[in-house]
Amino acid sequence: MTVLTRTLALAQLRASHARVRMYSSETTVKAMVYSEYGKPSEVLRMVEFPLPKLQSDTVHVRFLASPINPADVNQVQGAYPIKPAFEDLGPVKAAVGGNEGVAEVIATGDSVKDLKVGDRVVMAKTGYGTWRSHAAGPAQDFQLLPKNDKVSVIQQATLTVNPCTAYRMLKDFVKPEQGNYIIQNGANSAVGQAVIQIARAWGLKSINVVRNRPELNKLKDELTQLGATHVVTDEELGSHAMRSQMKEWFAGNPPLLGLNCVGGKSATEMARYLGHNGHYVTYGAMARAPLSLPASMLIFKNITFHGFWMSRWADVHSKQERYAMFEDLFQLMQRDQLGEPRWTPVEFNEAAMKHAVDAGISGYASGKQIVRF
Amino acid sequence: MTVLTRTLALAQLRASHARVRMYSSETTVKAMVYSEYGKPSEVLRMVEFPLPKLQSDTVHVRFLASPINPADVNQVQGAYPIKPAFEDLGPVKAAVGGNEGVAEVIATGDSVKDLKVGDRVVMAKTGYGTWRSHAAGPAQDFQLLPKNDKVSVIQQATLTVNPCTAYRMLKDFVKPEQGNYIIQNGANSAVGQAVIQIARAWGLKSINVVRNRPELNKLKDELTQLGATHVVTDEELGSHAMRSQMKEWFAGNPPLLGLNCVGGKSATEMARYLGHNGHYVTYGAMARAPLSLPASMLIFKNITFHGFWMSRWADVHSKQERYAMFEDLFQLMQRDQLGEPRWTPVEFNEAAMKHAVDAGISGYASGKQIVRF
Numbered sequence: 001m002t003v004l005t006r007t008l009a010l011a012q013l014r015a016s017h018a019r020v021r022m023y024s025s026e027t028t029v030k031a032m033v034y035s036e037y038g039k040p041s042e043v044l045r046m047v048e049f050p051l052p053k054l055q056s057d058t059v060h061v062r063f064l065a066s067p068i069n070p071a072d073v074n075q076v077q078g079a080y081p082i083k084p085a086f087e088d089l090g091p092v093k094a095a096v097g098g099n100e101g102v103a104e105v106i107a108t109g110d111s112v113k114d115l116k117v118g119d120r121v122v123m124a125k126t127g128y129g130t131w132r133s134h135a136a137g138p139a140q141d142f143q144l145l146p147k148n149d150k151v152s153v154i155q156q157a158t159l160t161v162n163p164c165t166a167y168r169m170l171k172d173f174v175k176p177e178q179g180n181y182i183i184q185n186g187a188n189s190a191v192g193q194a195v196i197q198i199a200r201a202w203g204l205k206s207i208n209v210v211r212n213r214p215e216l217n218k219l220k221d222e223l224t225q226l227g228a229t230h231v232v233t234d235e236e237l238g239s240h241a242m243r244s245q246m247k248e249w250f251a252g253n254p255p256l257l258g259l260n261c262v263g264g265k266s267a268t269e270m271a272r273y274l275g276h277n278g279h280y281v282t283y284g285a286m287a288r289a290p291l292s293l294p295a296s297m298l299i300f301k302n303i304t305f306h307g308f309w310m311s312r313w314a315d316v317h318s319k320q321e322r323y324a325m326f327e328d329l330f331q332l333m334q335r336d337q338l339g340e341p342r343w344t345p346v347e348f349n350e351a352a353m354k355h356a357v358d359a360g361i362s363g364y365a366s367g368k369q370i371v372r373f
Numbered sequence: 374m375t376v377l378t379r380t381l382a383l384a385q386l387r388a389s390h391a392r393v394r395m396y397s398s399e400t401t402v403k404a405m406v407y408s409e410y411g412k413p414s415e416v417l418r419m420v421e422f423p424l425p426k427l428q429s430d431t432v433h434v435r436f437l438a439s440p441i442n443p444a445d446v447n448q449v450q451g452a453y454p455i456k457p458a459f460e461d462l463g464p465v466k467a468a469v470g471g472n473e474g475v476a477e478v479i480a481t482g483d484s485v486k487d488l489k490v491g492d493r494v495v496m497a498k499t500g501y502g503t504w505r506s507h508a509a510g511p512a513q514d515f516q517l518l519p520k521n522d523k524v525s526v527i528q529q530a531t532l533t534v535n536p537c538t539a540y541r542m543l544k545d546f547v548k549p550e551q552g553n554y555i556i557q558n559g560a561n562s563a564v565g566q567a568v569i570q571i572a573r574a575w576g577l578k579s580i581n582v583v584r585n586r587p588e589l590n591k592l593k594d595e596l597t598q599l600g601a602t603h604v605v606t607d608e609e610l611g612s613h614a615m616r617s618q619m620k621e622w623f624a625g626n627p628p629l630l631g632l633n634c635v636g637g638k639s640a641t642e643m644a645r646y647l648g649h650n651g652h653y654v655t656y657g658a659m660a661r662a663p664l665s666l667p668a669s670m671l672i673f674k675n676i677t678f679h680g681f682w683m684s685r686w687a688d689v690h691s692k693q694e695r696y697a698m699f700e701d702l703f704q705l706m707q708r709d710q711l712g713e714p715r716w717t718p719v720e721f722n723e724a725a726m727k728h729a730v731d732a733g734i735s736g737y738a739s740g741k742q743i744v745r746f
């Protein structure tokens with residue numbers, strides 16, 4: 001405990017005797033927290049504090065698995081639009097890292113109706129820290145998952161960001177006809193892989209743009225195995241040969257949906273393949289370059305350019321709508337149409353977590369890093 | 374008549390005796406036509422040919438006034454997505470220039486029900502040449518205008534492009550609440566001026582972006598007189614002072630609708646003033662530079678970027694819907710809420726037309742150039 005946090009803790013003790021009494025359950029929470037924004041390996045630290053006592057309207061959950069997503073890291077850096085409040089966690093005023101994860105209900109207050117012990121839950125909103133062993137809170141902070149033994153803990157822990165993003169983008173902007181193409185870049189990303197699989201399951205073909213790389217054929221094989229119809233490189237997009245090739249593939253029905261998580265020049269090239277009245281959805285910006293739109297694409301081809309952000313979707317839609325999506329996705333998983341992401345386990349201790357966060361920043365993690373508790 | 378056109382005319386005579394018989398009415402059509410794409414003052418020429426005889430399902434109209442719009446010039450250059458077919462016009466195979474204008478019905482075939490002599494009409498679709506004294510064609514090529522003595526011929530002749538574009542953009546993408554702002558650039562354009570007036574009539578405030586210029590205050594006064602709430606320059610858009618100023622004007626309700634006919638850097642700056650979930654509509658590209666979109670605008674602010682093109686709207690909507698819009702606009706005109714554009718008359722002879730088209734290209738025409746027949 002630093003002098004500062006000890007002073008804070010004392011001030012809180014004096015300020016609210018009632019609040020202190022809450023922190024007196026027998027379970028100890030271990031949580032990876034930060035009290036200021038900054039370089040994650042410097043500002044993140046592991047703290048322990050007692051799990052708040054159960055209230056009539058609260059539940060206790062224990063976490064089973066929580067991934068380390070790129071947005072989690074941006075959030076610790078203070079570079080993400082959702083900035084969790086630094087809350088009184090007993091010993092410190094801090095925010096718990098992480099936004100995604102699956103937990104199991106281990107106790108419920110008397111007046112809680114929607115959840116019971118043994119239920120699997122995810123967080124109701126983005127910004128509820130998931131890098132922690134346990135949490136206590138109002139039942140509405142959590143959302144029930146459908147029961148499905150065929151869906152692994154890893155799939156549950158990585159459900160709410162990537163598969164849900166892919167699902168919504170394929171569903172909410174335009175309904176392509178069976179057998180028609182969609183086109184996406186960043187096809188090897190976690191969302192991209194979910195897009196490939198869901199598109200195939202829904203009877204759609206996909207053009208998948210990836211960056212050129214040494215082992216391109218290996219990647220093409222992997223994505224084709226997942227269900228990609230064609231895999232092309234961003235460098236190929238602007239070429240005459242590729243234009244002719246695509247024309248042949250489309251056979252008069254160019255894609256009406258484009259999904260972009262890259263930005264920059266190749267993202268504009270990709271938009272040129274959309275048909276009239278198409279929709280182009282941006283959900284990421286890996287190239288960190290803006291999207292440049294010739295006016296003719298907007299005016300004469302009537303392409304509409306949207307953004308998509310899963311957190312906002314969850315904020316403005318009901319738990320029922322979200323649950324229905326979970327059920328659809330679980331069905332796909334159960335039928336092996338949507339697999340586990342590639343993942344690598346991370347131990348829940350300060351050193352391992354910091355190492356994992358750094359690996360996440362550098363992009364050299366091998367698959368999705370998932371904390372097991 | 375050139376050798377080529379004489380040869381063509383002879384070939385047509387031989388090819389179809391029946392077709393030739395059609396060209397035997399007593400009225401002579403004078404039309405400004407082109408038989409190939411190119412520099413307008415070189416490829417445009419005036420031709421005369423007999424008005425085709427009335428058929429049971431056709432009407433005869435005489436034109437009253439037709440503007441020379443920038444898109445008309447692009448069309449002659451072959452640089453516009455709508456390319457009228459070069460049709461058999463008697464002496465030549467050519468397209469008649471112009472796309473907008475008002476005509477009066479002077480004769481109707483026996484089976485024509487929707488139009489009668491004396492009716493004022495506009496063209497049903499873009500691409501029906503309007504730089505001509507008369508036309509004969511199926512009744513469905515023309516669309517009836519509402520009767521309204523308070524609406525001038527100039528207002529009728531310039532109705533279908535600019536006021537309609539302004540009307541649709543203010544109506545179709547988002548419905549701002551009364552008293553809230555919309556923001557637009559190119560505010561001094563014909564569409565821009567219509568936007569100012571319609572917005573005011575509908576209870577909306579407007580931020581109007583114009584290019585900096587020597588007589589800025591004079592322009593500000595003119596636009597304010599039309600109903601502009603505020604007029605700012607594109608250079609001011611990026612400044613801290615303007616950001617604070619806008620914040621004060623918006624008082625917590627930033628605009629949810631932005632209208633762009635410029636493109637380039639200042640168009641991106643303008644988009645930054647939109648509130649969350651706003652809509653940004655591009656209908657022109659005067660700066661001839663693409664629109665550059667930071668991903669955060671799409672993803673986190675959820676701004677949707679649309680294109681708008683009046684010709685497409687007219688192609689996919691019914692005559693009834695278009696008529697309802699005309700009625701609304703005529704009401705605004707009748708109540709002096711939407712005035713005549715600034716305009717200058719053009720005589721309908723080859724030299725005057727060529728001069729006017731050149732003036733249109735250079736942008737030095739004083740107000741909208743309108744051909745009177």
